[in-house]
Amino acid sequence: MPKSATDKRHFIIAAALVAVTTVLMDILLKAVLPLPIQASLEALTIDALIGWHLSLIAFLFSLIVVFMLYSIVVFRKRPGDNSDGEHFEGNTTLEIIWTVVPLIAVIIFAFYGINTLAEVTRSEPNEVVVKVNGFQWGWSFEYDGVLSPEMVIPVDQRVRLEMNTRDVIHSFWIPEMRVKQDLVPGQETILRFTPIVTGEYTLACAELCGRSHWSMLAPVRVVSASEFDQWLAQRRAEQNPALVQAGPDTE
Amino acid sequence: MSAATAHAVAAAHAGHHGDHHAPAVDNYKEQLRNNRLGLWLFFISETFLFGGLLAVRFFLWGDHRPELDQFIGLLVTSVLLLSSFTMNLAEKGMEHGDMKTFSRGLLATAVLGTIFLLGVLVFEWGLFPAIYQGHLTPWDNVYGAVVFAMTGMHALHVLSGIVFIFIVWRLGRQGHYTPQRHWGVEACAIYWHFVDLVWIFFYPALYLIGTPVH
Amino acid sequence: MSLMSLGLVRGLIGQALGTLAGLFLVTLIRVLAGMDPIWAEEPAWVTGAVLGVIGFLIGVGALTDWAKWTVGIPTPLHHGPPVGKPAWVRYFSVDYNHKVIGIQYGVTGLLMLMIGGAFAVIFRTELSRTGLQFLSADTYNTLLSMHGWAALMAILLGIGGMANYLVPLMLGAEDMAFPRLNAFAYWLNVPSIVLLMTSLFFGWDGGWTVYPPLSVIGSVGYQFVFYSIFTLGLSSVLGSLNLIATILRMRPPGMTLFRMPIFCWAILATSMIQLTATQLIGLAFLMVSFERLLGMGFFDFEKGGTPILFQHLFWFYSHPAVYIFVLPGLGIISEILPVFARKPLFGYRWIALSSLAIALVGFLVWGHHMFTSGYAEYLRVPFMLATLLVAVPTGVKFFSWLGTIWGGRLTFPTPMLFVLGAISVFLIGGLSGPILATVASDLHLHDSYFVVGHFHATIFGGFTFPFFAAIYYWYPKITGRMYNEAMGKLHFWIMTPAFWMMSIGQMSVGVMGMRRRIADYDPALGVEFGHILVTIAGFAIAFSILIMIYNLLHSAEVGKVAGANPWRSRSPEWQIPSPVPEHSFAAPIAVVGEPYDYGLPNSTYIRMAGAAGDD
Ligand code: HEA
Numbered sequence A: 001m002p003k004s005a006t007d008k009r010h011f012i013i014a015a016a017l018v019a020v021t022t023v024l025m026d027i028l029l030k031a032v033l034p035l036p037i038q039a040s041l042e043a044l045t046i047d048a049l050i051g052w053h054l055s056l057i058a059f060l061f062s063l064i065v066v067f068m069l070y071s072i073v074v075f076r077k078r079p080g081d082n083s084d085g086e087h088f089e090g091n092t093t094l095e096i097i098w099t100v101v102p103l104i105a106v107i108i109f110a111f112y113g114i115n116t117l118a119e120v121t122r123s124e125p126n127e128v129v130v131k132v133n134g135f136q137w138g139w140s141f142e143y144d145g146v147l148s149p150e151m152v153i154p155v156d157q158r159v160r161l162e163m164n165t166r167d168v169i170h171s172f173w174i175p176e177m178r179v180k181q182d183l184v185p186g187q188e189t190i191l192r193f194t195p196i197v198t199g200e201y202t203l204a205c206a207e208l209c210g211r212s213h214w215s216m217l218a219p220v221r222v223v224s225a226s227e228f229d230q231w232l233a234q235r236r237a238e239q240n241p242a243l244v245q246a247g248p249d250t251e
Numbered sequence B: 001m002s003a004a005t006a007h008a009v010a011a012a013h014a015g016h017h018g019d020h021h022a023p024a025v026d027n028y029k030e031q032l033r034n035n036r037l038g039l040w041l042f043f044i045s046e047t048f049l050f051g052g053l054l055a056v057r058f059f060l061w062g063d064h065r066p067e068l069d070q071f072i073g074l075l076v077t078s079v080l081l082l083s084s085f086t087m088n089l090a091e092k093g094m095e096h097g098d099m100k101t102f103s104r105g106l107l108a109t110a111v112l113g114t115i116f117l118l119g120v121l122v123f124e125w126g127l128f129p130a131i132y133q134g135h136l137t138p139w140d141n142v143y144g145a146v147v148f149a150m151t152g153m154h155a156l157h158v159l160s161g162i163v164f165i166f167i168v169w170r171l172g173r174q175g176h177y178t179p180q181r182h183w184g185v186e187a188c189a190i191y192w193h194f195v196d197l198v199w200i201f202f203y204p205a206l207y208l209i210g211t212p213v214h
Numbered sequence C: 001m002s003l004m005s006l007g008l009v010r011g012l013i014g015q016a017l018g019t020l021a022g023l024f025l026v027t028l029i030r031v032l033a034g035m036d037p038i039w040a041e042e043p044a045w046v047t048g049a050v051l052g053v054i055g056f057l058i059g060v061g062a063l064t065d066w067a068k069w070t071v072g073i074p075t076p077l078h079h080g081p082p083v084g085k086p087a088w089v090r091y092f093s094v095d096y097n098h099k100v101i102g103i104q105y106g107v108t109g110l111l112m113l114m115i116g117g118a119f120a121v122i123f124r125t126e127l128s129r130t131g132l133q134f135l136s137a138d139t140y141n142t143l144l145s146m147h148g149w150a151a152l153m154a155i156l157l158g159i160g161g162m163a164n165y166l167v168p169l170m171l172g173a174e175d176m177a178f179p180r181l182n183a184f185a186y187w188l189n190v191p192s193i194v195l196l197m198t199s200l201f202f203g204w205d206g207g208w209t210v211y212p213p214l215s216v217i218g219s220v221g222y223q224f225v226f227y228s229i230f231t232l233g234l235s236s237v238l239g240s241l242n243l244i245a246t247i248l249r250m251r252p253p254g255m256t257l258f259r260m261p262i263f264c265w266a267i268l269a270t271s272m273i274q275l276t277a278t279q280l281i282g283l284a285f286l287m288v289s290f291e292r293l294l295g296m297g298f299f300d301f302e303k304g305g306t307p308i309l310f311q312h313l314f315w316f317y318s319h320p321a322v323y324i325f326v327l328p329g330l331g332i333i334s335e336i337l338p339v340f341a342r343k344p345l346f347g348y349r350w351i352a353l354s355s356l357a358i359a360l361v362g363f364l365v366w367g368h369h370m371f372t373s374g375y376a377e378y379l380r381v382p383f384m385l386a387t388l389l390v391a392v393p394t395g396v397k398f399f400s401w402l403g404t405i406w407g408g409r410l411t412f413p414t415p416m417l418f419v420l421g422a423i424s425v426f427l428i429g430g431l432s433g434p435i436l437a438t439v440a441s442d443l444h445l446h447d448s449y450f451v452v453g454h455f456h457a458t459i460f461g462g463f464t465f466p467f468f469a470a471i472y473y474w475y476p477k478i479t480g481r482m483y484n485e486a487m488g489k490l491h492f493w494i495m496t497p498a499f500w501m502m503s504i505g506q507m508s509v510g511v512m513g514m515r516r517r518i519a520d521y522d523p524a525l526g527v528e529f530g531h532i533l534v535t536i537a538g539f540a541i542a543f544s545i546l547i548m549i550y551n552l553l554h555s556a557e558v559g560k561v562a563g564a565n566p567w568r569s570r571s572p573e574w575q576i577p578s579p580v581p582e583h584s585f586a587a588p589i590a591v592v593g594e595p596y597d598y599g600l601p602n603s604t605y606i607r608m609a610g611a612a613g614d615d
């Protein structure tokens, strides 16, 4: 082992260890933090962002912990050695480097974050509009006058939720879709996403809203466009039989 | 928070006795500097309280305001401003050992402060409808709510200031202060000016800025 | 000796009487005014709560001196143990010595940590399986909310303990700038705790964030929480005012700001936040309280208000508050590392100034808790930018710590283990911050257990681990005896792995879709295994803390005598006898060198007048 703490060899060994641990940490992190299936376009975008974050975490965590463990092992006091450590009080160049480099890193992530945000909140001309109403403790959905206790939406089309509540704050979250938005009394909030995988999901309220917050759930079905039209027509007919004669109104 | 008196009294108190007993600081001048710093730190803290109320006002009202009685607003504001002068007289009186000016100044300040309070409580709040019917209630809408919150919090400070004035006035008459050592008087005066200053920000926010709504 | 000679007992009686007086007063007024019904719980309990706090302060004697002053009776500052009573009585009564007050804060803090932790292990037991086993949904919500506030109270008290005990000693000062105010600020906390505990009996379910409208329509228990936290906040304001004044004014000759022990910088930065931001949570809670009492519609959309306003006011305090929690802990890390590395603190100025930078930037980021709240969309990006910026000064601390241990002669007694543990734990907590800060990723993670994992890691790394390190490190200074090293290490080696399991487990279930603040969860999420691990870890942490408590109590009697300076530290408090005498410094000190010049021969930090100087 090199004697002086500023010997290059220390840094080379530590750097090699950092590289190895970064890879291991990256794998490990992604294994212990399994995201739900990617059922929307937003999930793809957001998961990519989360993935980059996790890699950055893997690197920074390894960087600091490896250097720390290295010091612990290599620079521990040996029995019988009563001397003090080497005397250096700081190094301005180093301080500037580890201020500026993280600054650049966060600026890069900020840019990336802004782009992702713009991507997941963008609007499209032909959006399927669902009016969502949250209440203590349940959900109801309205499609242009048609009411439904479950949310049914067509796959591959952008959905725009217009959300309202009258009692307390609730929050709309389908983990597989990744996006979330609070419902605020006295104000309409908007949430958009584009489902890409048909199937059944659960909508859950994510904002503490009282006793049965935990069970404020609603079924969500993502179906093909034709199934959706069919379902909507059927609901409409059930709620207003007079309309059946006039033929299904597609929209 | 409204431990205004508690702290101001505390700071004043430390000064009063620091000269003889506090072993932490053996010299009156040192303790005086501590006290001044303490009081100013307290004002910084209070600034966030009143700043928060102003922020609430602008958040909820934007560029609107309720219709308040402009005459009363102007009147109580002038009264309060005037009270800062009398307070200053009192302090100067103490500095020059002029006990007469000291106690008259303090009493005048307390009277003006009380007029201010009455103006707010009787007229703006309409606490005594027999005398004057108020325009707003705290529960009807945010206009009333914010007016009551801002004037209420400020009135609480004026009230504690008046209590403080009476304590200092009594102690002064009992001969607890000298022209050289009268931190209690100084603290009371600065506190009063501070409460006054707050109103200088509250008055336009309540009465002048924005278009009136009905 | 009668029980009544304990200030605490008198205070509690005072609080009970004050509360009764409040109930009576309101009822009397209603009777006289002919109001119907005669019993109105809301105003009665609020008046009771407020008068109860005043009753406590009168009973305990925290107002006595000031009351005497108002009528001109001289009140000499009594310094020393009570006359004619056993010495321990002073810890249960008003005492102006900062060391006594520091211990009072610290012990109360530990107690609250145990109470808050006990709530956690109870509701964790419920969560270990799906289905509601032994808690109702209401009880779950109450316990969870109580856990949040009890634990946060524990932090503020713990910080108060460290700051009050250490800052004057580190400055070589006789006491704080305002000893009476110091005692007053401490004693505010006790009625505050009583109020919080009372709220348990009424039940309240808002979580620690108590967002309206939920907190407006909930039980009267909320009012107790509001006034409890208001009282706690008042204590924060006055305590921090005192600390700032002490640090700015009571330094010995030669101790420039950049020659203070680094912990004082951390406390300075923390106190600046506490002094100012605290007002906003006080205001917010008062506003909800009055919305409940009088129907003032600040947060009621039907009256033109909005619940979002509350969130702004709340987070304007509560975000900076999280930096209140960590800055002192990070200061402890910076303080202890050089001692056990036998090397100077790397980049002292950078570390000192990074605390200020964190504190200042911390004021501009509160909106990152509100990305999904429905506030104006254009606010999201600036809050994201400001939030990410905080990573930079925090990083400076980490890298400087590495610089400090690199090339040292490291030894690993319990305090050092906790410090190293703190660094690794706070690292994972801090690093899980930016992922929440880039808005889009937060849309998934917000209000999930990922956030729960994030803040347990930051709080444990930034407060709990350093707090324990501080307890072990200064234990010999406080008691004059050494703690039991084997038990200390056992505590560390149980708590650290358990903590990792808990925090990573929380993050893991959160990413999978586990929501916060739910009494039960869907088995289909596949998170049950994770929850079992978290629960086991919670119990293991609780067990390890019990070991520490035993160690601290036991070693105070049988521990080996420590001597003045067992860690060979250069800091002023270690140059005087252990336990610290009533008047800490026999003679005034002067600073003649740098605080952390370990490894530099013949360097001196402080010199005591008359004495031969230090190491
Ligand atoms: C002790 C407390 C503490 C601390 C220190 C922090 C630190 C940080 N926190 Fe945390 N946070 C909480 C306590 C804390 N937090 C709590 C209690 C909540 C939940 C409240 C509730 O809802 O109940 C919360 C919630 C919370 C949210 C909201 C989540 C949500 O509800 O959706 C966000 C979002 O941005 C966030 C971000 C951050 C960031 C960016 C930091 C940063 O300060 C972290 C900075 C540190 C590092 C980044 C690591 C070291 C740095 C380096 C090694 C340099 C290089 C780094 C990079 C280039 C990235 N926190």
Ligand code: HEA
Residues within 6 Å of the ligand: C113, C114, C115, C116, C117, C118, C120, C121, C124, C144, C145, C147, C148, C149, C151, C152, C154, C155, C206, C207, C208, C209, C452, C456, C459, C464, C502, C506, C515, C516, C517, C518, C534, C537, C538, C539, C541, C542, C543, C545, C546
């Ligand atoms: C200091 C801060 C602190 C500490 C130490 C802890 C410690 C723990 N916390 Fe908590 N936690 C918070 C602060 C803290 N927490 C906050 C602010 C929230 C948010 C609340 C909200 O959403 O509103 C939260 C929320 C929270 C949740 C989310 C609940 C939900 O959203 O539904 C969970 C779930 O796992 C949890 C678990 C734990 C566990 C297992 C511990 C363990 O580490 C506990 C270990 C045990 C002890 C420390 C006690 C030790 C001693 C004993 C048990 C002895 C017996 C006691 C007596 C004799 C009195 N905490």
Ligand code: CUA
Residues within 6 Å of the ligand: A134, A135, A137, A169, A170, A171, A205, A206, A207, A208, A209, A210, A212, A213, A214, A216
């Ligand atoms: Cu609705 Cu939670």
Ligand SMILES: [Cu+2]
Residues within 6 Å of the ligand: C318, C319, C322, C365, C366, C368, C369
């Ligand atoms: Cu925050």
